[in-house]
Amino acid sequence: MANLKTTEKKSKAQSMGMHSEVLTGRTQQKFFNPDEAENFYYFGTYEVDFNKRTELDVKNMEAPEANKKIDSLMSEGYGTIVIKNPQGKHSLGVGILNKLNLIFEGSLGYFGVGSCDGPSVRINGRVGWSCAQNLMAGKVVVEKNAGSSFGAAIRGGDLICKGSVGARTGIDMKGGTIIVGGDAGAFTGFMMQRGRIIVLGDVGINLGDSMYDGNIFIGGKIGSFGSDAVTSDLTSSDKDWLKRKLKVAEIDENFDVSKMTKIVAGKKLWNYDNLEPTEKKGAI
């Protein structure tokens, strides 16, 4: 319980008895040797060759079977896999923790290429809800439109949709970059904590609602701003980065980035460091 009598003398945090809290993680210097030999693969992942290519027809397969087959092909060293007839199946291409060139000749259903870490994926069709959710690293390119919650909770990597996306794009994202060539729906960047969203077209209502950190760049019209989302000045470093990213994304390289609107957090909702220790004490 906060000591309300002494709040005048002490800071708000001190009166709540928070000063025993130390914001540190585990130090792991003992594991670290900066002179390690160059090795660009995670320990225990498959060594694949991008030039070794194969095709996989998943027309008569369920998603778990197809995903196991992809894993098996990677273990044989195939670095480029083309998936034929995905036919909008859900949860295809999930959990790939390897570098890989994966191409889908068609559209995906819900939760396509979720929880991946490393692959470069190209989808020559549309995707349903929550495409590439929890992406850690890699690149996902969707040639047509995407459903809602596009890139939900991604941590890293590049997620590109050349068409338009639904609502709640980048909800709860904690890193990475989402690039949309067309328009985006309502609540784009909802509760985003970090990372970057670029939308070249228009966005719906409540843009960046309750965002904690991160950057949103909008090329078109904005329906309305969400709670704590504010505009910020576009710096020269922002412009350079935007040009580079649009080139990487293969989307309209000649787009005039200087006319884009930058949206950041107003930081009025930054109360976690006050609330967390209090909640911990309550739980104990």
Add this chain to the structure above:
Amino acid sequence: MAKKIKKKIKNKKEKKIKLGTSKETAREKMIGQHIGYRYDVNMLPDYKKITPFLKKYVEAMGWDDLNWLEDVHMGYEEGRPAVFCRNANGWVTIPKKIKLPNDQQSRDMIARELLIKFQMSPKHPLVDLKKAYKKG
């Protein structure tokens, strides 16, 4: 006059020793403690400062840019420069023998390179975990 100049130099030295420990932002002053992981999470990378190692890494992965490493920055833990490893869920402190440049952009590039080396090392804590718990 000379004394005043000496004092100023002393203060600068003290600041260097307390790297990342002082309460500088309004938020830190308000809560009365230093936030160890404080750095600009929104800082975009300056590709002019990319290291040769990172160039090779990007090429090997088949990407066109730093990809997920854009979110990696050099932070400070217990007054020492460190980089956060999301896989080990802990700060990896930068060895003392590495001399760090003054600007944050160059430091971020070094942090990215060291993080890759740490994550790809057979000494990474996940290696033992994988051996113990990997299915199949």
